[in-house]
Amino acid sequence: xxxxxxxxxxxxxxxxxxxxxxxxxxxxxxxxxxxxxxxxxxxxxxxxxxxxxxxxxxxxxxxxxxxxxxxxxxxxxxxxxxxxxxxxxxxxxxxxxxxxxxxxxxxxxxxxxxxxxxxxxxxxxxxxxxxxxxxxxxxxxxxxxxxxxxxxxxxxxxxxxxxxxxxxxxxxxxxxxxxxxxxxxxxxxxxxxxxxxxxxxxxxxxxxxxxxxxxxxxxxxxxxxxxxxxxxxxxxxxxxxxxxxxxxxxxxxxxxxxxxxxxxxxxxxxxxxxxxxxxxxxxxxxxxxxxxxxxxxxxxxxxxxxxxxxxxxxxxxxxxxxxxxxxxxxxxxxxxxxxxxxxxxxxxxxxxxxxxxxxxxxxxxxxxxxxxxxxxxxxxxxxxxxxxxxxxxxxxxxxxxxxxxxxxxxxxxxxxxxxxxxxxxxxxxxxxxxxxxxxxxxxxxxxxxxxxxxxxxxxxxxxxxxxxxxxxxxxxxxxxxxxxxxxxxxxxxxxxxxxxxxxxxxxxxxxxxxxxxxxxxxxxxxxxxxxxxxxxxxxxxxxxxxxxxxxxxxxxxxxxxxxxxxxxxxxxxxxxxxxxxxxxxxxxxxxxxxxxxxxxxxxxxxxxxxxxxxxxxxxxxxxxxxxxxxxxxxxxxxxxxxxxxxxxxxxxxxxxxxxxxxxxxxxxxxxxxxxxxxxxxxxxxxxxxxxxxxxxxxxxxxxxxxxxxxxxxxxxxxxxxxxxxxxxxxxxxxxxxxxxxxxxxxxxxxxxxxxxxxxxxxxxxxxxxxxxxxxxxxxxxxxxxxxxxxxxxxxxxx
Ligand SMILES: [Zn+2]
Ligand SMILES: [Zn+2]
Numbered sequence: 001x002x003x004x005x006x007x008x009x010x011x012x013x014x015x016x017x018x019x020x021x022x023x024x025x026x027x028x029x030x031x032x033x034x035x036x037x038x039x040x041x042x043x044x045x046x047x048x049x050x051x052x053x054x055x056x057x058x059x060x061x062x063x064x065x066x067x068x069x070x071x072x073x074x075x076x077x078x079x080x081x082x083x084x085x086x087x088x089x090x091x092x093x094x095x096x097x098x099x100x101x102x103x104x105x106x107x108x109x110x111x112x113x114x115x116x117x118x119x120x121x122x123x124x125x126x127x128x129x130x131x132x133x134x135x136x137x138x139x140x141x142x143x144x145x146x147x148x149x150x151x152x153x154x155x156x157x158x159x160x161x162x163x164x165x166x167x168x169x170x171x172x173x174x175x176x177x178x179x180x181x182x183x184x185x186x187x188x189x190x191x192x193x194x195x196x197x198x199x200x201x202x203x204x205x206x207x208x209x210x211x212x213x214x215x216x217x218x219x220x221x222x223x224x225x226x227x228x229x230x231x232x233x234x235x236x237x238x239x240x241x242x243x244x245x246x247x248x249x250x251x252x253x254x255x256x257x258x259x260x261x262x263x264x265x266x267x268x269x270x271x272x273x274x275x276x277x278x279x280x281x282x283x284x285x286x287x288x289x290x291x292x293x294x295x296x297x298x299x300x301x302x303x304x305x306x307x308x309x310x311x312x313x314x315x316x317x318x319x320x321x322x323x324x325x326x327x328x329x330x331x332x333x334x335x336x337x338x339x340x341x342x343x344x345x346x347x348x349x350x351x352x353x354x355x356x357x358x359x360x361x362x363x364x365x366x367x368x369x370x371x372x373x374x375x376x377x378x379x380x381x382x383x384x385x386x387x388x389x390x391x392x393x394x395x396x397x398x399x400x401x402x403x404x405x406x407x408x409x410x411x412x413x414x415x416x417x418x419x420x421x422x423x424x425x426x427x428x429x430x431x432x433x434x435x436x437x438x439x440x441x442x443x444x445x446x447x448x449x450x451x452x453x454x455x456x457x458x459x460x461x462x463x464x465x466x467x468x469x470x471x472x473x474x475x476x477x478x479x480x481x482x483x484x485x486x487x488x489x490x491x492x493x494x495x496x497x498x499x500x501x502x503x504x505x506x507x508x509x510x511x512x513x514x515x516x517x518x519x520x521x522x523x524x525x526x527x528x529x530x531x532x533x534x535x536x537x538x539x540x541x542x543x544x545x546x547x548x549x550x551x552x553x554x555x556x557x558x559x560x561x562x563x564x565x566x567x568x569x570x571x572x573x574x575x576x577x578x579x580x581x582x583x584x585x586x587x588x589x590x591x592x593x594x595x596x597x598x599x600x601x602x603x604x605x606x607x608x609x610x611x612x613x614x615x616x617x618x619x620x621x622x623x624x625x626x627x628x629x630x631x632x633x634x635x636x637x638x639x640x641x642x643x644x645x646x647x648x649x650x651x652x653x654x655x656x657x658x659x660x661x662x663x664x665x666x667x668x669x670x671x672x673x674x675x676x677x678x679x680x681x682x683x684x685x686x687x688x689x690x691x692x693x694x695x696x697x698x699x700x701x702x703x704x705x706x707x708x709x710x711x712x713x714x715x716x717x718x719x720x721x722x723x724x725x726x727x728x729x730x731x732x733x734x735x736x737x738x739x740x741x742x743x744x745x746x747x748x749x750x751x752x753x754x755x756x757x758x759x760x761x762x763x764x765x766x767x768x769x770x771x772x773x774x775x776x777x778x779x780x781x782x783x784x785x786x787x788x789x790x791x792x793x794x795x796x797x798x
Contacts, residue, residue: 004629006593010706014116022720023118025074027503030519034071036063037499037559039528039536040078040125042491043104044085048111050575050583050601050613055565057598058607058667059527060117064702065662067118068726074520075118076502078125079105082133083491084162084178087424091457097424098452101128111586116594116705125505127494132501133426134447135511136494139543140429141440142550148194149418151438155263155325156417157288158186163458164421165190167490168414169222169535174289182287191419191428191487195542199223199411201556202541211562212608215533222534224412229396231333231405233258233306236314240268242306245328245410249399250391251335253380254356256346257316258306259299261323264330276300276319283321291321297345298322309404310395311381320345328410336370343370356380357388416539418490423456423463425488433475433482442476448484462486495536496543499523499558518554526559537562563665566610568601583613595704596621602667602703624675625707628700631682632693634714644688646757647681648733651692655729658699667703674700680758690715695727743768744795745777761788768794 017023038059041052060075067073081101089104090097105126112119125132143149157166161181165188170177195202203223206216228247235242242258262283265272272280279300283291299320306317322341323332336346336353346353355364359375374388383391399405419428427448429441441448451470456463464470464486475482497511503520504513528536540558548556567574570581588597599621604611654677661670677696681688694715701708701721712721736756741764743751751773755764765786768774778798785797 001626002630002633004626004707006595006625006706007590009710010114010116010593010595013706013709014113017116017720018121020720022722023075023120024122025072025120027074027516027520029072032071033520034063034066034073034525035520035523036066036073036075037502037523037526038077039526039532040080040495040498041108042080042083042085043101043108044089047104048108048585050568050585053115053585053597054568054601054610055527055529056112056117057115057594058565058602058665059525060115060705061598061602061667061702062525062662062665063118064705064722065726067722068698068702068724070725073118074123074503075120076123076125077112077117077119077121078123078498078502078505079108079127080491080495080498081105081126081128082425082488082494084164084422084424086128087422087456090424096452097456098128098450101424114586114589114594115598123502123505125498125501127491127498128424130447130449131506131508133494135501136426136489136497137429137441137446137448138443138511139493139497140489141443141446143193143546144430144440146546146550148197148546149191150194151189151191153187153189154192154417155185156188156190157183158188159183162422163460165417165419167417167492167535169416169538171288174287174292182289184287190417191485192415193418193493193542195416195539196411196413198542198545199225199413201545202413202538205541205545205557209557209562210560212564215530215537215562215564218533219538222413222538224410226410228408228410229392229399229405230329230408231399232309233331233333234309235317236305236307238304242268242317242331243329244331244333245408246333248335248338248388248392249395249405250374250377250383250386250388251338251356252308252310252333252395253377253383254335254337254354255308255315255333256336256352256354257318257334259318259320259323259332259334259345260302261325261327261330262319262321263325264323265302265319267330276302279319279321286321288324291324297341297348299345299349301349309399309402316351318349326414337364338370338372340370340372354379416490416542418493419485419487420490421460421462421487422458423450423454423488425491426450426494427464427470428485428487428489430485431473431475431482432485433478433480435480436475436477436482439475439477439482445476450488462488464488492535492539496539497547499526499540500547500553514552521553522555522558522560525561525563527563527565530564564608566605566608568604568610568613570613572612588618592618592622593625593706595707596625599624599671599703603671605668607665607667624678625704627678627682628707629711631678631688632697632711634716647688648692650677650680650758651695652729652733655695655699655727656734659726659729662702671703674703697721698724698727739791741768741791742793743771743774744793745774746797747795750774750777757791761790764788765794769796 038056063073063075086101087097090100093100140149157171159166159176159181161179162176171183174183176183203220203225226247228245229249231244232241233244262280299318302317302319304317305314308315334342336342337355338357353364356377356379357375358378359371359373362371377383377386377391383395396407427450429448431439431441433439451467454463454467471483473482473484500512500517503516507513544558545556547553570583573579573581575582600618654673657673658670697708697711709721738754739757741753741755742749743753751771753767781798783796783798787795
């Protein structure tokens with residue numbers, strides 16, 4: 001037995017690949033380009049864990065396969081270095097984020113190199129480098145100049161633990177997505193990017209993308225476009241109109257009250273009666289989550305009435321905290337007969353319930369719940385008898401003619417809040433001057449560098465505000481004394497354009513090289529976790545569309561094809577530090593090598609589903625590698641001159657299977673096919689032609705790159721195996737042949753069966769015993785003897 005030495009072999013080839021610059025992509029050659037991208041890691045305390053490995057390893061296998069198909073592959077890597085994980089790590093260690101981030105990056109870079117991936121290290125980027133964030137600031141200027149970045153006082157999500165505001169996308173069910181603290185609402189002056197202006201384009205652009213349908217749907221739902229009607233309700237006795245958005249104008253005659261969000265009421269009235277004030281105070285103590293989940297709905301009557309514009313009916317105005325201020329207009333018209341939340345509220349406060357839509361003859365008087373389906377209108381004046389769909393159209397038209405309503409489109413998507421009160425991010429290039437107001441930092445003054453002599457721990461206000469040197473400047477317009485903006489940018493701004501920078505990371509004259517970017521993008525394949533659908537992936541699409549509009553880019557979607565890797569669990573549980581079940585790749589690389597680890601991860605299950613890690617499972621892949629090492633090794637005693645036709649046919653079936661599976665990201669079944677051929681060939685005792693073994697090595701190469709490269713060179717090849725063409729199969733050889741076998745009982749023909757030439761004797765006998773006819777003959781009898789003549793007959797003697 002020859003023993004494969006992974007430590008020696010992997011180090012040897014990583015060194016040679018790097019020396020020969022094998023994976024440095026010639027970006028001037030754009031023919032057959034393939035831009036293969038993984039979401040770049042952020043350098044935090046965890047370093048590279050098995051989840052990263054599962055993201056990066058299999059994708060490199062796919063990239064290598066593309067290279068062997070003749071593509072000019074570009075596979076870059078870098079570091080998403082700004083942001084909370086890096087900053088919190090620094091705070092814990094009591095060191096400057098810059099120092100700990102660079103240390104972490106140096107460590108992770110070593111880990112990444114161990115994967116043995118085709119990364120073009122000459123194109124590495126680090127988003128916290130001033131040469132990079134100079135251009136993140138440039139991006140901010142472009143958005144500002146085009147009316148897409150603005151500052152306003154707004155109710156914002158604030159995490160009391162992270163001591164910073166959060167974007168809507170970072171609040172998951174009312175909790176901070178970083179630390180799970182309950183998010184509170186604060187009125188603060190903040191910077192926003194006007195992503196809502198691109199809402200429609202962000203929806204329609206999804207149509208032509210090769211993305212998982214579920215992810216497209218999640219983005220669409222997040223943008224939440226709904227067509228409906230704006231209806232203006234006059235408040236009786238007050239010179240006040242409250243606009244309400246509804247998708248159900250057909251139910252307007254059934255509206256029996258109106259509810260305002262408490263914040264909306266406060267906006268309309270500076271003073272309130274004590275009872276109402278009490279309710280408003282109670283609301284302030286609740287989180288958004290509590291208000292959304294509200295099992296028991298609460299509310300208070302304002303003693304005011306609104307006029308329903310369609311029939312001038314007086315209906316009461318209530319305040320209730322289940323209506324959130326950013327939901328529609330902050331006011332809703334309530335139709336308890338046809339909306340379950342309104343129904344619940346009306347029952348509790350004994351408000352009238354009026355049915356105006358009939359469906360299957362059901363009556364609300366006898367019902368325990370609202371009827372939410374469409375139907376035919378009743379009790380709706382001239383609209384009675386209309387279908388819901390027609391009524392929505394006609395009622396809105398009438399409201400429009402009366403000047404009390406109009407067709408409207410509403411979006412759930414809010415503008416992207418990009419300012420953070422934290423230290424470790426790109427400064428925002430804005431200066432405040434008493435005379436000139438908001439002034440942009442001139443492009444020639446970029447980057448605005450982060451000050452290093454500052455207490456960077458979070459205090460709720462940006463730490464940059466504590467650096468006098470940073471804050472005090474002279475106004476670029478009038479030279480008067482002025483102050484810098486002290487908030488930093490959300491790290492998702494850094495990652496919203498990094499895929500453009502990879503192609504020219506050292507460019508000084510601009511954020512990216514237009515010619516190269518426009519010939520290499522969109523990215524052909526992007527792989528990363530599902531959790532980024534409503535944040536990073538949406539932001540990157542937005543920024544790309546903006547830069548396209550500003551004529552910097554000739555494409556308007558960044559990622560043509562998107563794939564999400566699955567999750568690797570341990571003992572069926574999610575890996576986490578607190579559970580203590582985190583798998584660290586380093587120890588397994590040391591013990592088994594990167595190739596075995598790579599093979600094992602890919603064999604666990606379909607790539608988009610992931611699998612369950614087992615410390616013992618990896619041994620199977622080590623055995624597989626050692627078996628090949630012995631079987632396909634020129635030093636082993638196996639004779640490699642003659643050629644067995646069945647082995648060859650089986651090899652061509654393997655080529656087809658591995659190729660098809662790679663195309664579909666089914667690495668697990670591709671590896672199973674490779675194992676199957678090895679078992680098949682090794683059972684045929686010593687008759688495998690050298691050419692077949694070489695073809696097999698080429699098939700194996702993307703899965704186990706170092707290993708295949710080593711054997712390839714042992715076969716005497718001077719050039720890397722990754723310059724070999726991906727093998728093609730011969731259609732005639734993969735045809736499934738069948739052989740007809742006669743089945744006899746005591747020498748008399750009783751049936752016949754068809755089998756594959758690769759089926760073994762045991763399988764064929766079992767098949768013969770189990771046909772309907774033969775079963776009958778054998779019932780209750782004992783088989784004394786079985787005669788098997790290969791490719792011809794079976795005779796059961798009973
Ligand atoms: Zn938090
Ligand atoms: Zn000024």
